[in-house]
Amino acid sequence: MHSAGLSTTFGDDNVSVSDGDRARSAAAAAAAAAAAPAGGSGEASEGRALAGVDLNLLVTLDALLAERSVSGAARRLHLTEPAVSRALGRIRRAIGDPILVRAGNTMVPTPRALEIHAEVHDLVQRAHGVFAPVGAPDLAALDRTFTILGSDMLVASIGVDLLDRLPRRAPRVRLRFLPEPTPSADPLRDGTADLEIGQIDSTAPEIRVETLGEDSAIAVVRAGHPLTEGPLTPQRLAAARHVLASRRGRLHGPIDDALAALGLRRAVAASVPSHTVALSLVARSDLVGVAPRRLGRDSLAALGLVPLDLGLDLPNLSLCLAWHPRFDADAPHRWLRAQVRDVIRRSITQGEF
DSSP states (O other): OOOGGGOOOOSOTTSOOOHHHHHHHHHHHHHHHTTSOTTOOHHHHHHSOOTTOOTHHHHHHHHHHHHOSHHHHHHHHTOOHHHHHHHHHHHHHHHTSOSEEEETTEEEEOHHHHHHHHHHHHHHHHHHHHHSOOOOOOTTTOOEEEEEEOOHHHHHHHHHHHHHHHHHHOTTEEEEEEOOOOTTOOHHHHTSOSEEEESOOOOOTTOEEEEEEEEOEEEEEETTOGGGSSOOOHHHHHHSEEEEEOTTOOOOOHHHHHHHHTTOOOEEEEEESOHHHHHHHHHTSSOBEEEETTTTHHHHHHHTEEEEOOOSOOOOEEEEEEEOGGGTTOHHHHHHHHHHHHHHHHHHHSOOO
16 A cells, blocks of 8 residues: 555655654555565665555554553454564564563563654554545535536525535535536536536436436416416417527427427527526516426426426426546545435425426
């Protein structure tokens, strides 16, 4: 294992070495000894890169310094005394110091042993941390900004619930919501975004995509709109003027395909970059807009808009959660995914118009 705590520089007589540096060097030399054959020269092991280092030697040294006894260290490590004694011999050769010397019926540490004790223990604890299973993050101390890609309608639907959780659970976490990416961009793959929600644009094969549910499209108009009187037929729908929400400026969508199958064509007056703008225009005109039935519930109610069934054969809208596998085992990211997953599912199961 390579570690910043196990690296050092040897052989430069012009460099002053602090006590901490000496401790790190000694600990590194002890670890390097594990990679060298028994009886190998100290100079050869010092000049060798620390590849293939046996961290068990550091564990043994830590136990010896704590117990100050070969037998005590053996009991702690569940090893035989001869095995610990041989390891102590290798450590002594690597460091060039006895480490423990006999004083009557006990063993006492040398000054060098006392010097490196804290550093050795720290290295062992850090190594244990590296190999420990991923646990729950310390949310109170978590200081991180997460970037989430999603449509403005979806963010408006889940944002309040999601943001209300942060002060109580992770007060130092910040969320950055960005629009869905362009086709040429792949923020999940390049690491500029943590999550994408809604209908996923990423085409990278390694991206994890979890489907959370589905929604359906409805027409929306202002209160008192002529379409609110009588049934909404495909003919009446096609005759009205429409506004589309498309960040790419599209003037054609699934509704146009469904109307074309019936020999009809609607009049699209404008395409705007967000649902917020589209709904604002609908609220103040005779334009017809389209919104998700469940996720749009709160936004439509706030604007006083009237939902209308389209009566067309349209595909459902998949609501998904996507991330790059580099974050599969990242504890804070796993916590964020759980929160986003929960608020989206709550939003699509709270009912509809």
